[in-house]
Amino acid sequence: MTTNGSTRMPTLGIGPMSKNAVDAAVELARDRGRRIMLIPSRRQVESAELGGGYVERWSTAQFAEYVRGRDEAGLLLLCRDHGGPWQHPGERAGNYSEDQAMAASLASFRADIEAGFDLLHIDTCLDLDGAAALDRAIDRLVKLYGECHEAARELGREVRFEIGFEDQGVDTNDPAEFRDQVTEVCSRLAAGGLPAPAFVVAQTGTKVLETENTGALLTAPSAVGFAVAQLARVCEEVGSSLKAHNADYLTADSLRRLMQRGVAAVNVAPEFGVVETRALLALLDELGLAAERDEFLRLAHDSGSWRKWLKPGTAATDHERAVIAGHYVFATDEFRELKDRIARQAPDVDHRLRAAIYDAQLHYLVHTTTADAIPAPVLAESVRTA
Structure with missing residues (x-):
């Protein structure tokens, strides 16, 4: 299937949860000769x-420079995920008005365009105090789409x-309602002389909470497949x-079911942060570094970054909450000092973490691509050997 009138887009979007996650994706794309989308929120x-982000403290320009400098074959697409008003925590913390939030999101998109991003996800599902009403979400989406298209042209x-204009849920969209919504949006875009989007995000029965997928795809696969x-x-x-989000x-x-029913691409993100956290904890246990293990878990738990991922009425322990939030602290000064101490005992720490992430990413690349397009399994020697 072609999208937006030209080249087929990749089937997998990988969240750059850490520098190691980015490096693993570079290795995977190179080893497999496959294009992959990197999807920073x-x-x-x-x-x-606009305040930066938590991954490696990279600005948009620094992130793009890092990826382009390592992706010699040009296989990685830089794709903004969840760009839009109130999508940066500073905009809610600052009690931004609609005009302020729209201006900030446009400035963010402009920075993406200047940095050479390939795809912009315009997500207008949020309002200052929660979910945006559908009509407001669509109006904002059409406005930002036109402004971004013009900025790119300039x-x-x-x-x-x-x-996308709805927050992710556990069920699927009603197909008739979805047709009305998407037809309205695309008609308004066409009336403004704007190209069709490469992807439309829908509710596909996939929803991540804690460290599992709680979507209806797992409990009612046939019904979800029919709707998808x-x-x-x-x-x-x-x-x-x-496009399906929350495919972690x-x-x-389950992945094959989505692809066979017509999903063109999936996004996977928080799972890779959890994979890296668990790999680090396993290494610390192996080395007998109990004090360092406890310090890492404390840093992760105290960050509070697990809150958005909890199930209603959760029974998650403090340890489980820390595992959810581990990757959020990787770029902090406290963790970097801790990791320096770990590296004295395990100089290959990053090799081992990347290998774990690589395996997790490979699972999604293999099972979102048709069999005849996948070469025989290849091991990335640079991440699997110290």
Whole structure:
């Protein structure tokens, strides 16, 4: 399937949860000869002027420079995930008005375009105090889409778009309602002389909470598959493709079911942060570094970054909450000092962490790509050997 009138887009979006996650994705794309989307949210990577993000303390420009400097084959696409008003925590903390939040999100998108991003996900599902009303979300989406398209034209850049205007839930969209919504948006875009989006995000029965997928795909796979096929047809009718978010913690069978029903690409992010955290804890246990292990768990738990991922009425322990939040502290001064101490006992620490992440990413690349497009399994020697 082609999207936005030209080249087929990759099937997998990987969240750059850490420097090691980025490096693993570079290795994976190179080893497999496959294109992969890197999908930083505004919380993860943001322009310095707008407060930055938590991943490696990279600004948008620094992140792009780092990736381009290592991706010699040009296989990684830089794709903004969840760009839009109130998508950066500073905008809610600062009690931004609609005008302020829209201006900040446009400034963020402009920084993406200047840095050479390939795809912009315009997500207008939020308001200052919660979820945005659908009509307001659509109005804001169309406005930002046009402004970003014009900014790209002025800068001589070619950029594609992904659109979404609902927060992720456990069920699927009603196909008839989805058709009405997507048709309205794409008709308004076309009336403004704007291209169709490469991807439309829908509710596909996938929802991450804590360290599992709680979506209906796992409990009612046949019903979800039937609905997803209809959602995919709607996207095709408007010249776009269906994308599934929150595809973390899915089995090979679940991934294949989504792809067979017409999903063109999936996003996976928090799982890779949890994989790295668990790999680090296993290494600390292996080395008998109990004090360092406890210090890391304390840093992660005290960050509070696990709160957004908890199930209602959760029974998650403090340890489990720390595992959810581990990757949020990787770029802090406290963790960097701790990691320096760990590296004195395990100089290959980053090799080992990247190997664990690589394996997790490989699972998704293999099972979101047709069998005839996948070469025989290849091990990345640079991440698997110290």
